[in-house]
Amino acid sequence: MTPHVHDSELDSKLLSYWLDELDEAQASEVEEHLFACEGCAARLRELLDLRNAVRAALRDSRFAAVVTPAFVRRLQAAGLRLREYHLQPGGSVPCTFAPTDDFVVSHLHVPLAGVRQVDLVYDDGHSQHRAPHLPFDAAADEVTVIPPVAMLRNLGTATHRMRLFAVTPSSERLLGEYTFNHEPWSST
Amino acid sequence: MRTASHYARGVPISAAFTRDDDEAARLARRILEAAGAGDAHAEAEFCRQFAPRIRLFGLKRLRSEAAAADLVQDVLMLVLQKLRAGAVHEPERIASFVLGTARQLCIDAQRNGGRRQRLLDSFSLDLEPAATPELHAPDEARLQHCLQALPERERAVLIMTFYDDCPAETLGAQMGLSTGNVRVIRHRGLKHLRDCLVGSGGAT
Numbered sequence: 001m002t003p004h005v006h007d008s009e010l011d012s013k014l015l016s017y018w019l020d021e022l023d024e025a026q027a028s029e030v031e032e033h034l035f036a037c038e039g040c041a042a043r044l045r046e047l048l049d050l051r052n053a054v055r056a057a058l059r060d061s062r063f064a065a066v067v068t069p070a071f072v073r074r075l076q077a078a079g080l081r082l083r084e085y086h087l088q089p090g091g092s093v094p095c096t097f098a099p100t101d102d103f104v105v106s107h108l109h110v111p112l113a114g115v116r117q118v119d120l121v122y123d124d125g126h127s128q129h130r131a132p133h134l135p136f137d138a139a140a141d142e143v144t145v146i147p148p149v150a151m152l153r154n155l156g157t158a159t160h161r162m163r164l165f166a167v168t169p170s171s172e173r174l175l176g177e178y179t180f181n182h183e184p185w186s187s188t
Numbered sequence: 189m190r191t192a193s194h195y196a197r198g199v200p201i202s203a204a205f206t207r208d209d210d211e212a213a214r215l216a217r218r219i220l221e222a223a224g225a226g227d228a229h230a231e232a233e234f235c236r237q238f239a240p241r242i243r244l245f246g247l248k249r250l251r252s253e254a255a256a257a258d259l260v261q262d263v264l265m266l267v268l269q270k271l272r273a274g275a276v277h278e279p280e281r282i283a284s285f286v287l288g289t290a291r292q293l294c295i296d297a298q299r300n301g302g303r304r305q306r307l308l309d310s311f312s313l314d315l316e317p318a319a320t321p322e323l324h325a326p327d328e329a330r331l332q333h334c335l336q337a338l339p340e341r342e343r344a345v346l347i348m349t350f351y352d353d354c355p356a357e358t359l360g361a362q363m364g365l366s367t368g369n370v371r372v373i374r375h376r377g378l379k380h381l382r383d384c385l386v387g388s389g390g391a392t
Binding site for chain 2: 012016018019020035036038041044045050053060062063065066069078134137138139
């Protein structure tokens with residue numbers, strides 16, 4: 001079988017095996033199969049290569065990633081260097097990105113009780129990008145964002161804003177605006 | 189030749205195994221028949237076939253590249269020893285025999301460090317080249333584009349799943365989603381990402 005041949009059912013099964021989501025009998029069956037089927041073994045190797053590539057891509061990302069506070073703690077536990085900013089609705093913060101930082105993490109605190117859908121609008125002063133339907137845990141009262149690392153690394157003095165909206169089929173309501181006054185890193 | 193999709197579509201495993209098993213069994217028979225004289229070519233081919241699979245198994249069970257590489261060596265040495273000694277009675281089931289050996293060695297790993305070194309000292313076959321897997325890393329710029337193009341939820345779930353091998357149940361608890369919901373989002377995200385990487389999607 002050739003790389004990148006599409007078979008999403010197989011990918012899901014192999015990923016469940018890899019993540020220890022299968023029961024013992026199912027995992028044993030997959031293992032037996034992988035030992036006798038070069039096609040599926042190659043597919044799993046390819047999936048793991050993709051996993052490694054996604055990990056690497058996050059370290060030099062051109063995209064913002066919405067994550068959970070627990071994920072941020074796992075990054076910290078893994079020894080990554082994080083620069084974290086906690087903002088309340090309406091808040092602003094001076095911010096930067098040091099050469100030794102791995103990630104900046106923006107903790108956008110917001111009351112989320114009763115909210116069904118949250119959209120994020122990212123405004124860099126020149127253009128706005130809307131990210132609909134963010135993943136969030138209402139109990140956490142927080143949306144956690146890792147801004148694009150590649151963008152931050154080259155950013156000069158700039159003001160960026162993030163706005164969170166509660167969205168219903170018929171309306172939307174501003175939950176909070178968060179202002180980031182960025183300055184390039186200076187060691188002095 | 190069967191494809192990976194046989195497994196996904198529920199074809200009985202016993203019915204699906206043909207060519208790979210036949211090839212492995214043929215090599216096992218050649219090594220058995222050569223006995224003490226040895227068949228270096230068959231042994232090298234046997235290692236080439238099984239080393240990547242043992243490595244995957246080792247990575248899954250031991251979560252360590254170094255430990256998986258050790259396991260590859262240990263399993264191949266033991267299996268080849270058995271084949272050379274004529275101690276494998278069902279060469280047509282050699283894949284299961286290799287897997288059983290790998291499972292046992294994982295269990296024994298903590299107990300028998302000294303045994304491993306004695307085996308290494310007594311074995312002359314170079315097993316290292318066979319353990320190097322083929323890589324299929326996607327183009328970095330294309331991957332950035334495809335991740336950026338994913339819906340927010342799918343990107344979030346894929347990143348948090350892949351970054352530290354987080355299972356759906358754990359991720360669901362952290363995101364306020366059910367395990368099944370995370371699996372559905374993950375499945376869609378992986379499909380969209382794959383489609384985008386091969387150029388058939390944008391990524392959705």
